[in-house]
Every structure is written in structure tokens, then in C-alpha cells.
Amino acid sequence: MPLRRLNIFYKNAVLLLLLVTLSACATARKPLTGIVAGRQVETLQSAIGITAKSGEHSTSGRGYLIFAQPDRFHMAVLSPFGLTVLEVFSDADRLTCLVPSRQSAYTGLLSELPETSALKSLGMMKWVVAPAPPGDEVPTGGGEVTTASGDRFFFDRNGLVERKLSDQGDEVVYNDYRNINGVAFPESIVIGNSLGATVKITFEDTEINQPVEDAALTASLEGYSVLPLADFKGL
């Protein structure tokens, strides 16, 4: 796979993880059938499909995502033969990328990366996971709400967020909510930035608020050569 494509995939895929998982909990405001009021996503485990597009370049893959509030996740990306080609762990500001085929680990703080780093796009995550306006501000029957920060939320007739726009032109679209363990959760989410790049994640066999062991969110670096995060240039 060309390096450029992988870079597109990587920088967007990492970003998406939290976008989807965290933002979904903010959107579960009005009940689908069986939705439990106030219940949010505390943990998530799901098989995922990821597609990233930027200009003429695009790539796709599948994998697995584990997430736990407030900001920890573990994503595994698989090859068509099922081998693990990339694992990404995030814990607050720390990001660790494991490349099993090279037995190489790249770890560091996002805040220490140069502004030109592709990984800096993770900064968009904060915007995506920001909570939606409270339920009493959501128009009955759906509609638009603009926050003081300039974000525009579009609600469907059930009070679920269909999409969100930033004043910078970034967009998040949530598709096909389902009831999973009492939480409204989308089957897929599409993130688009102001430059036209998009990333779509689809979820399959999703488990919400089931126990997640700490080890599942902690990178094991045994046997790996540990390198600075800034050295990670893709697969």
C-alpha cells in the first residue's frame, strides 16, 4: 500500500476513534425504543470498518476498537489475512503506535509534536467529542441549534444529533442510530474536515458499557524497539 495512502488512513483513522465513541454519548438525548435516559457510553468495544478519502487518494480497512471514558482507546487494524498490522493506544495526551511487523513502537505526547505533524489532526477530536446542547435546548421535532462557540448542531425529530458543523467548516455526520444497551449509538459516522478529507467508520457487533480490562487499553512494549512518536511516518 503506498505510503501516502497509509498516511491518509492513519492520520484520519486515529482521529476517528474517539470522535465516534465519545460523541455518540453526547447525542443520545431522546429515546429510541428502550433508551435509558442519562445513560452514556462509558466503554465501547466494536469491530470496525474504516474508510479514509482525501482528494484522489483513498484507503479502507477493518479492525477493532476498544474505548473507555474519559479518553483512552485501543485500535487494532488488520490485514485481509487477519494479521494485526497496526495498533494505536491513546491515553490523554499520550499516543502509542505499534507496528508488529517491525516490532517497533512509537510513543510520545501529541502536545510535543510539531504543528506540521499529521498526528496533530487529533486536535479535532476535542471538538467532536464536545457535548451537544442540553436536552431542553433541543427544538421539539428536530432542528438546528447554534452554540456560543459557533458550532451548529442539527437534530432529527427524535432529538438525536444528525450532524454537527464547526465555524471552521469541519463536519460530523451520525447515521442510523441503534439502541445498544440502552444507549443510542450510530451504525456509522462520517468525519469531514474543511479541506475535503473524509473518514467513515462503521460499527459491527458493538458492545457498550461492558467491562474493559485495563490491560486492553495499555500498550505492551515488551520486545518492541521504542522510538519517538514524531518518527512514525506510516506503515
Place this chain on the structure above:
Amino acid sequence: MRKFLLLLLALAVATPVLAAGDPAREALETLRRGFADTADFTAEITQEKQLALMKRKMVSKGVIRFKKPDTFFMELYPPHPSRLLLKDNVMTIRFAEQGVTDRMVLPPEEGLRKWFGLLANPVTALPEGVDLKAERRGKLWSLTLFPKGKGSVQQLTLSYDEEGTISRIVVEERNRDRTILLFNRVRRNVGLRDKDFSLE
């Protein structure tokens, strides 16, 4: 991924130099002979991915096809469908639902044509950089490959019958992830055509 394919091919074309009666020698020869007598084959597959840190498995189903001299195809069915075509040293992966096609050109020495061309000519050395362990129970062979040095694959075990027909491949990764490929309805020399290798 391509190293995974190469490991399998290296096993298939290696004519062992071990002493006669050695299980590994007989196991390798059985496998090599099976490939050498095969112009094409098709099989249904079930792929079970067990992440070390997860309790559940990810299960995918699909089909693989191969045709001499240089074509390999694998299709995985929904929920995450994809089609992979390896034509000599050019690998293309098509994700039709997403409208995405990835293409990768491997070094010429890693092309399928070279590897399968070797099947007709006995090789005088084992694949370098691996240890082997073989065991036979009745008509079923179990051959385990232990790659030396770095890399994600810790060991790879093939199960096949006395005709070299593979029924199962188990890949153990160093991160303790495990992938099992189960082969069903394996058919050889069925006269596969170009349309059986279509990415669309």
C-alpha cells in the same frame, strides 16, 4: 501480509535436505507435491481473529482461489467485504462498498510466478530463517513454522492431508493475537477462468 504469503510459498517449494524418515522432510514433500500437481484450486474460508486482549473473536467468511502460474484471489464477505487479487507481484485490494481500491507493487523477487515456477524443480535447501516441526496423525499432517528474528509472526501451523490439501492454518503473533483460517470445500483443478478473479 505479503510476508505471510511468502512463508506459505516458501514451505510449498522447499524440498527438504533432512535425513530420510524425518517427519519434517516427509511433511514438506507432501505439501510440495500437492501444490505441484495443482493447476488451480478454490476453497471457502472462515477467518477467526482472536485478539489477545479481547474475549470475543472477529469472524469473517469468504473464498480463496489460485491459478497457475501467478494468480491468487481472496474475497471476504460482509460485514466488511473486500476482494484481494495478487497477480504475480501486483497486489490490488478492492473495497467495493466504499469505492476504494488499494494497489501495491511487490519487489519482483516476491512475485507468485517465481515461487510457483520453483514447484517443478526440486529445491535443495530449506527456507532460510525458520525452524520446522512436523507431526503426522493418521492421514493428517501438522507442520509448524517458527520464523527466526523479528517480525509479527511467532509461529504458523498448517494442517493438511496426505494429498497436501490444507484444511487449517493457525498464525500466532508475537503480541499473542491469533488468526485461524479454516478451509472448506477445497476443490483442485476445476478450470477456473478469468472472471473468477474479478475485483468487481
